[in-house]
Amino acid sequence: MSGFFSFSIGATALATGAGELAVTPKMVVVFGIIVVALVLFVTEWLPIDVTAILVMVLLMVLGADGVVNFTEISTTEGTSGFSNSATITVLAMLILSSGISQTGVVQIIGRKMSAFAGDDLDKQLLATIGVSGPISGFINNTPVVAILVPVISDIAHKGKTSPSKLLIPLSYASMFGGMLTLIGTSTNILASDVSARLLDRPFSMFEFTQLGLIVLVVGSIYLMTIGHRLLPERVPVDEDYVQEYAIEEYLTDVVVDDDSPLIGSTVDDAIDHVAFDADILQVVRDGEEFIEPIGQKTLQAGDMLRLRADRPTVQQLVDRETLTLAGNPETADELEPEAVAERTLVEVVVPRGSFLVGESLESSTFRQRYDATVLAFRSRGETVRTNMDERRIRVGDTLLVQAAPDSIDRLSRNDDFIVAHEPDEPDYRTEKIPHAAAIMAGVVGVVAMPWGIVGSTLSGVTGIGAFTALSALSLPILVTALAGVVAMVATGVLRPTEIYDAVEWDVIFLLAGIIPLGMALEQTGGADLLGSLVASTGAYLPALGVLWVFYIATGLITGVISNNASVVLMLPIAVETASQIDANPFAFVLAVTFAASTAFLTPVGYQTNLFVYGPGGYKFSDFVRVGAPLQLLLSVVTTLGIAFFWGL
Known part of the structure; x- marks a missing residue:
């Protein structure tokens, strides 16, 4: 069977002088698992953490203790990701970052930043980059962005600037800062662990700080001079949420007629949600406006109801329930009761680890839990206004929510959401x-x-x-x-129960699931094979050119899968390639690490990009437009920096 599956790679052998290599059945199986993982990561048919666990299960079932020994992975090795030092370190760092955020120190710095920035775009950009970059070197950059999204959004609105001009720079600057120290991002910690296993050389705390500073300065200059000019104003300054989400046509006021069958019904029971995609957002009675919670409010003749529904649905309700059309609210001010001074409309971003991920609005009972109604939401650049209840929520989706001020405060204090507006009276320690x-x-x-x-x-x-x-x-x-x-x-600083909420368990399961995949790639010879293929470019390129190829390849792969997954897959290949062209393997490890930790090309390659995707109103192409020149610029800066500081 081995002879049937194997074939000679003569061209690679000639180019590298490494001898004849053969594809074995074990390599084929591991490559097949990698392909399955890549497809699932890209399509999101399963959550990424579930995909990682599936990979782990496949490796063990087809491993040393499983059905057939095709992957070389024993049960102990298959589950070793849970006890891996990188996994536990990332878990601890997430808890520490949560403790910092509970004190409000980042938010306080953000307020100082707001006072400095005013309505000057250059100052706003400088403040955004100047705070998020350095802080991300010492607090995991993912929670830094989660904390600063509402701060930056408020700066934009107060300074009469489109949030679109500031939020991508916020995400990118946090990536720059993440490369200042070992603990700036989970990718660095994972790469250090893999480097220790492959080269017996883990990263020190400030291993690459000198290059990280150069990346931070060069990247910041790019964002300040070129990057923001490439960003369109997806969220116009003068538009409010109603206009921004274009939901004017989905909001209608109706009056309950004297003979309406709705009289005596509660708001919750008034509309058959199975038959009609509609919600009652407000009840106006005798000049007094009521918003959530209104589910148990009994309707009376003469009540004016504000509906969220498309025009055909409204017409059906008018004909069936004996209602009279009364107009359409066209601005957010018309949706927010005059008697309520605080906001009742906010954007809510869904981060990884939220209970909403993978659920629909109906199955998650979101409205009942938080006395809040979703008017529309953005998902991967698409604005969804109808049939929202059955739509599966994904990481990075941004919900336009209407709720009473106290409900909005509850949302802002919940780690399942990032409310893109700072609470007026935050509860910080x-x-x-x-x-x-x-x-x-x-x-x-x-x-x-x-x-x-x-x-x-x-x-x-x-x-x-x-x-x-x-x-x-x-x-x-x-x-x-x-x-x-x-x-x-x-x-x-933290309460005992809060340490469990602070952990992004999907990240932990992702790490635990993909670490054995890297081990299988090494043990079956797959890394050697792929390394030989890449090393063949050494016949045409100098070592610096091969290093640059690895940086670019890692950046492209990270754009479609998790940054942590790309590190696990690319590092063994990078080390093998370096050994075959007699180059410094540690230099290649650093190139892969920097490329995976600075993924600018797509909104799905890095979690911080997903956090700003919805609130900035961005399209997928915006990340390519701004990120591609930046990625190319830093590919040159980083590879030259690696060659200068560590040698090839």
């Missing part, structure tokens, strides 16, 4: 800022401290040889991060 800052400084400082030098210096100065013991002290980020979690709870 500002008194815990010193504790949180000290803990994060300890987490980073203990790992970064050159204990060997300190021990030797103290021993020489004091003459006490016991200080040489410091030379042996080398705590990994895994240990300090977990210690930081304990400290956060002990000092009251």
Whole structure:
């Protein structure tokens, strides 16, 4: 059977001098699993974490302890992703980032930023990039963007600027900042673990800070000078939510006639939602306006009802329920009761880990849980206004929600949502800022401290040889991060129950599921084979050119699948390629890491892009328009920087 499935790759052997390589049945099986994973990642037929678990199951079923030993993965190796140091470190860092956000320190900096920016676009961009970039080096960049989306949206609205001009720069700047330190992004932590396994060389805390600073400066200059000019104003400054989502034609006022069968019914029971795609948003009675919660309000003759429905549905309701048409609200002001000073219309972004992901509005009972009505929502650039109840919600979808102010406050305090507007009276633990800052400084400082030098210096100065013991002290980020979690709870920065809500469990399951895939690629020889194919370009390109090819290839792959998945797949191939062309394998590891952590081309390649997709009103092409030149620019800057600092 082996002879039937294998074939010789003569061209690769000639180009690399590595000898004749053969495709074995085990390679074919692993490549098949990779193809299945890629298809599922791109199509989102299954959530990405479920896809990762499926990959893990397939590897074990077809592995050493399974039906046939095609993947070389034992049950222990298949589940090793859960105990992997990268997985646990990412889990701890997510909790630490949540603790920082609970103190409100990032939001406070954001308010200072708002006062500085005013209505000057250049200042707004400088403030956006200047805050999100550096902070993302020390707090995981994903929660940084989640925290800053409402801050930046408010800056845009107050400064008479389109949010479209600021939100993509926010996401991109957080990616730049994520490359300042080991803990800036989960991708760095995962890449460090893979590098330790393949090369016995994990990343230090500030391993690539010098190159990260260059990327931050170059990328920021691009966004300040060229990038924002390429961004259209998808959300016009003068338009409100009703006009922005173009729902004027889906909002209608009707009056309950004296002989209407709706009289005596509650709002919840008034409309047959199976037969009609319609909602009652407001009830106006004797000049008083009522919004959610109105489900149990009994309708009376003369009540004016504000409906969300298309014109044919409204006409059917008018004919059937004896209602009289009374007009159409055309602005958000007409939807928000005059008696209520606070907002009743907000945009809500659905992040990864939200209970809404994979659910529909109906199955999630969203309206009943939060006394809130969804008027429309954006999904992957499409605005959905009808048949919303059955539509599956995806990560990054942005819901236009109408609710009472207290319901909006509840939404803003829930980690299942990112409300694109700061609450007027936020509940932050500002008194815990010193504790949180000290803990994060300890987490980073203990790992970064050159204990060997300190021990030797103290021993020489004091003459006490016991200080040489410091030379042996080398705590990994895994240990300090977990210690930081304990400290956060002990000092009251986080409550014990909050640490579970802080973890993005889909990211943890994604890591646990795809780590064994990288191991299978190595153990079956698949990485060697692909490395040989890529190494064949060495016959035509110098080592720097092959390094650039890897950067570009990783960037393209990350644009359609998870950044963490692209690292796991590309790093073994990169190391093998480097060895076959006699190049520095660590340089190739860094190229893959930087490319995967700076995915600008699509909104689905990096989670922070999804966070800004809806609130910015962007189309898919906007990310390509702004991201492609940036990706090309940084491909040159990064590969030259790697060659300069680490050599080839």
